[in-house]
Amino acid sequence: MQEKDDGGRTQQEKLIDEWLPINSSRKAKWWYSAFHNVTAMVGAGVLGLPYAMSELGWGPGIAVMILSWIITLYTLWQMVEMHEMVPGKRFDRYHELGQHVFGERLGLWIVVPQQLAVEVSLNIIYMVTGGQSLKKFHDVICDGNCKDFKLSYFIMIFASVHFVLSQLPNFNSISAVSLAAAIMSLSYSTIARGASLDKGKAQTWTIICARDDDSREGVRLPRGLGDVAFAYSGHNVVLEIQATIPSTPEKPSKKAMWKGALVAYIIVAICYFPVTFVGYWAFGSGVDENILITLSKPKWLIALANMFVVIHVIGSYQVYAMPVFDMIETVLVKKLRFAPSLTLRLIARSVYVAFTMFVGITFPFFGGLLSFFGGLAFAPTTYFLPCIMWLKVYKPKRFGLSWFINWICIVIGVLLLILGPIGGLRQIILSASTYKFYQ
Numbered sequence: 001m002q003e004k005d006d007g008g009r010t011q012q013e014k015l016i017d018e019w020l021p022i023n024s025s026r027k028a029k030w031w032y033s034a035f036h037n038v039t040a041m042v043g044a045g046v047l048g049l050p051y052a053m054s055e056l057g058w059g060p061g062i063a064v065m066i067l068s069w070i071i072t073l074y075t076l077w078q079m080v081e082m083h084e085m086v087p088g089k090r091f092d093r094y095h096e097l098g099q100h101v102f103g104e105r106l107g108l109w110i111v112v113p114q115q116l117a118v119e120v121s122l123n124i125i126y127m128v129t130g131g132q133s134l135k136k137f138h139d140v141i142c143d144g145n146c147k148d149f150k151l152s153y154f155i156m157i158f159a160s161v162h163f164v165l166s167q168l169p170n171f172n173s174i175s176a177v178s179l180a181a182a183i184m185s186l187s188y189s190t191i192a193r194g195a196s197l198d199k200g201k202a203q204t205w206t207i208i209c210a211r212d213d214d215s216r217e218g219v220r221l222p223r224g225l226g227d228v229a230f231a232y233s234g235h236n237v238v239l240e241i242q243a244t245i246p247s248t249p250e251k252p253s254k255k256a257m258w259k260g261a262l263v264a265y266i267i268v269a270i271c272y273f274p275v276t277f278v279g280y281w282a283f284g285s286g287v288d289e290n291i292l293i294t295l296s297k298p299k300w301l302i303a304l305a306n307m308f309v310v311i312h313v314i315g316s317y318q319v320y321a322m323p324v325f326d327m328i329e330t331v332l333v334k335k336l337r338f339a340p341s342l343t344l345r346l347i348a349r350s351v352y353v354a355f356t357m358f359v360g361i362t363f364p365f366f367g368g369l370l371s372f373f374g375g376l377a378f379a380p381t382t383y384f385l386p387c388i389m390w391l392k393v394y395k396p397k398r399f400g401l402s403w404f405i406n407w408i409c410i411v412i413g414v415l416l417l418i419l420g421p422i423g424g425l426r427q428i429i430l431s432a433s434t435y436k437f438y439q
Helices: 009-017 030-041 044-056 058-082 094-102 105-144 152-167 173-201 221-231 234-242 253-286 300-337 341-364 366-395 399-433
Strands: none
Touching: 009 300, 009 399, 030 173, 030 234, 030 300, 044 058, 044 173, 044 221, 044 253, 058 105, 058 221, 058 234, 058 253, 058 399, 094 234, 094 253, 105 152, 105 221, 105 234, 105 300, 105 341, 105 366, 152 300, 152 341, 173 253, 173 300, 221 399, 234 253, 234 300, 234 366, 300 341, 341 366, 366 399
C-alpha cells in the first residue's frame, strides 16, 4: 500500500498534480496577479464598449459601466477571500470552490459547464478578433495595393502562434507573454482614445444618441448589456491565477492576490472608461462593433493599434486556455489513465487550438458573439455565482448590509443572464443570413 502525504495523496497522485498546469508552480509574485488579471479582463471586450454605449445611450450606459466595475470588483474580492477559507486547504480551481460549497457532484455540474462556456467561447472570440485585427493591419498598410485575402487565412495565421505557445506548461511560463499583452492593452486603448478624441473634435456634427436602427429595435438594451458583461469576464481564471502565488499562515496568498487585483482594476478603469465614453462621444450611433474598425486615420497609428491588439489577444488566449488545458489533462491522466507526457500535452493542446480555430473561421460574428456569450455565460460566473457562494458559506445576517449587497448583485446578474443573450443571438442570426461560410 502506497504511503500518503498530509493531503491524503499517494506519491503517484502527487506527481500527477505537480504535472498539471495549475498546480505545477507556486512561485508567482503579486505583480503576476496584476498583469494576468489585466490580460484576462482587457481584450476584445474594450473594443466593443463604445458600440455598447451606442446601444444603451448616455444615461444607462454610464450607469451600467460604473455599476459593472464596482460589482465585479466586489465579487472578485469574494473569490480571493474564499480561495483559502478552509484552514490548510486551497481551492485552486473555480470548480473546486463550487464543489466545496454545493457538494462534490452538484458543484461540478454548476461550475464546470459555465466556466468552460466562458473560456472556450473567449478563445473562439479571440481567434476571430486576432484574425480581424491582422486583416485590418494588412488592409491599412496595403491601402488597396495588395491582393485581398479572406478573413479565414488571417485567423489561421493567428492560430499558428498558439500551436507553439500552447505547449508552455503553466501560468508562470506564460508570464512574459501575459506582461506583453497587458502593456499592449494600455497601448491600443490609449491609441483608440486619442484617435477618437481627435476625430470627435473634427466631427462636431455627430449625433449622440442611442441607436434607432430598425433591425435592432427591441434588442438594443439587451445587446448593450451583453457587451458590457463580456468586458468584465476575468473572474473565470482568478482562482487559477491565485493558485500560482505561494501561501503561508503568516502571509496568505490573498494579500498578494488582492494587491495585484486592485492594480489590475485601476488599469481596467483607465482602459475602459475613456475608450468607451470618448469613442461614443466621437462617433455616436455610427461607431462599429470594433472601435478600431471605425477609426481609419492616421493610417500608421491605426495599423499599429491593430497589431497591439493582435499581441494582446495572443496573451489573453493563453491565459484563458490554461484552465481548459488543465481540465483536459486532468481528465486524460486521472480519469482515462494516460501517462503524463509531453506527447500527450502536444496532442491534447493542439487539438483544442485547432478546434477553436475551426469554430472561429466558421462563425466569425464578432459583435453577436460578444453579446450572446456575455450574457449567457459571463454574467453568472462573474456577477452572481460568487455572491451565492458567499451567502451559502458565510451566512450573513438576513436583511443586513452584506445580505443586501449580495442579493442586489444576484438580481443584476440574473437580469444580465436573461437579457444579454437576446440581442447577441438576433445579431448572430442576422449576420448568418447574409454570410457565406469560408469566404
